[in-house]
Amino acid sequence: MRQKCCTGVTSWCTNDRIVTTTFATAPSSRSLLWCARNVIFGAALGAALGLLGQAAIMFFGGAPSGGIAPGLGARLGGVLLTAAGYAAVLLMTSIMTAPTMRWAIGRAVSVTLTTLIVTGLVALHVVGVAVRIVSGAFLTRGALEFFLNGQESMFRALRTTYAMHVAVVAAIGLTVAVLYAVYLFQALRRDGNTQRAARLLGISAALVATAGIALLVLPAKAAMAMGLSRTTPEMALLSSLQSVPAWSEEVSPDEQNGPPPRRVVEGAPRIVGTEWEDRVANDDSARPNVLLVVIDSLTTRHLGYVGYSRPITPNIDRIAARSMRLLRAWATATHSNYAQPAILSSLFPRRIPWLDQYTRLDYPRVLLHDVFHRAGHTAATISSQDQNWQGIARFEETATPIFLWHAPDYDGPRVDIISEKVVPDHVTAERAIAWMKSHQDKPFSLYVNFQIAHFPYGLPDGIAPRYTPAYYPHTANFVRYGETEKPILTNRYDNAIAYVDAQVGKLEQYLSQSGLLDKTILVITADHGEMMGEHGVVTHGKSLFEGEARVPLLVHYPPKVAPRDVLTPVSHLDVLPTISDLAGIPPHPAFQGHSFANPAAHAAKRVGIFMNTQGYQMTEGVICYPWKLWIDRTEGNVVRLFHLDDDPMEARNLAKDKPAVSRALSRMLGAQMRAQIDYHAPHNQAMRDNRFAPRLLTCPDLPAH
Numbered sequence: 001m002r003q004k005c006c007t008g009v010t011s012w013c014t015n016d017r018i019v020t021t022t023f024a025t026a027p028s029s030r031s032l033l034w035c036a037r038n039v040i041f042g043a044a045l046g047a048a049l050g051l052l053g054q055a056a057i058m059f060f061g062g063a064p065s066g067g068i069a070p071g072l073g074a075r076l077g078g079v080l081l082t083a084a085g086y087a088a089v090l091l092m093t094s095i096m097t098a099p100t101m102r103w104a105i106g107r108a109v110s111v112t113l114t115t116l117i118v119t120g121l122v123a124l125h126v127v128g129v130a131v132r133i134v135s136g137a138f139l140t141r142g143a144l145e146f147f148l149n150g151q152e153s154m155f156r157a158l159r160t161t162y163a164m165h166v167a168v169v170a171a172i173g174l175t176v177a178v179l180y181a182v183y184l185f186q187a188l189r190r191d192g193n194t195q196r197a198a199r200l201l202g203i204s205a206a207l208v209a210t211a212g213i214a215l216l217v218l219p220a221k222a223a224m225a226m227g228l229s230r231t232t233p234e235m236a237l238l239s240s241l242q243s244v245p246a247w248s249e250e251v252s253p254d255e256q257n258g259p260p261p262r263r264v265v266e267g268a269p270r271i272v273g274t275e276w277e278d279r280v281a282n283d284d285s286a287r288p289n290v291l292l293v294v295i296d297s298l299t300t301r302h303l304g305y306v307g308y309s310r311p312i313t314p315n316i317d318r319i320a321a322r323s324m325r326l327l328r329a330w331a332t333a334t335h336s337n338y339a340q341p342a343i344l345s346s347l348f349p350r351r352i353p354w355l356d357q358y359t360r361l362d363y364p365r366v367l368l369h370d371v372f373h374r375a376g377h378t379a380a381t382i383s384s385q386d387q388n389w390q391g392i393a394r395f396e397e398t399a400t401p402i403f404l405w406h407a408p409d410y411d412g413p414r415v416d417i418i419s420e421k422v423v424p425d426h427v428t429a430e431r432a433i434a435w436m437k438s439h440q441d442k443p444f445s446l447y448v449n450f451q452i453a454h455f456p457y458g459l460p461d462g463i464a465p466r467y468t469p470a471y472y473p474h475t476a477n478f479v480r481y482g483e484t485e486k487p488i489l490t491n492r493y494d495n496a497i498a499y500v501d502a503q504v505g506k507l508e509q510y511l512s513q514s515g516l517l518d519k520t521i522l523v524i525t526a527d528h529g530e531m532m533g534e535h536g537v538v539t540h541g542k543s544l545f546e547g548e549a550r551v552p553l554l555v556h557y558p559p560k561v562a563p564r565d566v567l568t569p570v571s572h573l574d575v576l577p578t579i580s581d582l583a584g585i586p587p588h589p590a591f592q593g594h595s596f597a598n599p600a601a602h603a604a605k606r607v608g609i610f611m612n613t614q615g616y617q618m619t620e621g622v623i624c625y626p627w628k629l630w631i632d633r634t635e636g637n638v639v640r641l642f643h644l645d646d647d648p649m650e651a652r653n654l655a656k657d658k659p660a661v662s663r664a665l666s667r668m669l670g671a672q673m674r675a676q677i678d679y680h681a682p683h684n685q686a687m688r689d690n691r692f693a694p695r696l697l698t699c700p701d702l703p704a705h
Helices: 025-060 072-102 104-135 141-148 151-160 162-188 194-220 222-226 233-240 270-281 314-321 336-345 368-374 389-396 425-437 486-513 572-582 599-605 659-679 682-690
Strands: 002-006 009-013 018-022 289-295 324-326 378-383 403-405 444-450 520-526 553-556 564-566 609-614 618-624 627-632 638-643
Touching: 025 072, 025 104, 072 104, 072 233, 104 233, 270 368, 289 336, 289 368, 289 486, 289 572, 314 486, 314 520, 314 553, 336 389, 336 572, 336 609, 368 378, 368 444, 368 572, 378 425, 403 425, 425 444, 425 486, 444 486, 486 520, 520 572, 553 572, 609 659, 618 659, 627 659, 638 659, 659 682
Parallel strands: 289 444, 289 520, 324 564, 378 403, 378 444
Antiparallel strands: 002 009, 009 018, 324 553, 520 553, 609 618, 618 627, 627 638
């Protein structure tokens, strides 16, 4: 005999006793179904987002730096992995919240928590797709770190694309409302069929487990090869978190086609550095002054002495007429936080698989001010930028006493270059001249950094533009603008260059009037170039095309340098060794570059010119002139090979037409990058304590065409 005694309790009456049990099936089935339905909903939501994201990228996006679009199979694979990822996250969330489903307050907490988690995932996906459409690349670890330390540029890029901005905000708001309604409905539904719930959950868990294993394994091995890292924000971010670089297993030593990769020579023992210091300190020879001027974002294509039609660089052109003009010079990177420290240190800036913001400085470095302080000079850095940006100041700070004046030291009005607000360059020039005047009694080493040529090329207040119209088109941004904005931005860029040229003229005029010009090694260069829409790329830090990789480089020192054009290919890593050489100081064993004071001797070394970026994009390249090879890791290991003599505008990618050349340079590049990463790996502290950085590989024998 059975009778209902109360809600949720059943009494079983027998002849001997009454057995009372708690009705526990409802909470159990509710929890199981909560898990099962969340998994199914997560998979459906992930699939829908993946499909919509792919459609948006296909119709509205496009990589500014080109590259190969993912195939249909890779896109579908990305959609499936997105679905699996969402299902896996919701399975974990629902398992954690399932025990609370038996209480009303617990269901409210579960619904709210789950909604917030999934909303965050959806927001990440939507913003990731938006960034991909705007910039041509998903947010990777390096791009995210770069973005967080210069976030204004990306925020403005998203804001200036008004329709996208509205769509992103609307999508996220609608997502919150829909998700909350869905989870509230799921939480309030009641189903007592425990077996059905368990069966449904088991099938869902099996599917999630299978997909989850693939999701965890793919980033390490196959994501790049299959192109999946170019299909979804989640895969791009996961792939970029690998502790081993994507190219670490790219070249197998037993590969049949071609010889095995060459071994990179280790750096000199650290004891040699001690011997260098003793030698320099004991040499009381008279040394010239040093003035190193670095101009941000100055492409060679807008310089009069190189052939630009507009007369915007009369001062630089006048100096160039009396200088050694290095017409084949390249930056080591196309973003400032790598390019500038490389000039000052002659150290290649690839040290870790992701963006290096100089938080770990456990390796030997000897900078311009270190070299000349040992030689008895007074040293200074006077910069329009904030040297703290992206950690540059940490890299530049050594035990050497140095006078530093930069943006944080200036209280007046600044110029907005989006990533930061910089000092007007005329103020910086005046500050540099004042410092030189106060140190005329002793040899000096001065590094000056000008910034106004940086996008958006705005002039300081009170400076009239030479070319108009020159207003700032708010439809343009650092990562993307169209053909309609290009003429206006070209005017702004040329106006900014003309303004910076005037500041260079002030420095040269002071040296001349004070009688110091012929007693000073004057070097003028740019940290990198600038793209003005070539190859669909704007500004810099996004590729290794010539527009942003090749730089102007002038050396003026009449006692030892004759005015002439030099066609010997050189790197920014060679600047500091050359300055040291001209000053009569032997090269420090830490330097990875070589002096080009004697261009013929430099050319005979045949050292490769290595380049890289690790910001919005991930690229690396090498030049063995006239061959130039670079690999776009962000766009799925796209290999580009150009013959710079035959194709200076880089219109024809010869990677498939010249497989032997492509293979030889790829092997050389991979070997050098592996050596760099290995030397700087955390476990290799003993190597860094005992040796300087590895040497740069020389070029292999390559055909002329």
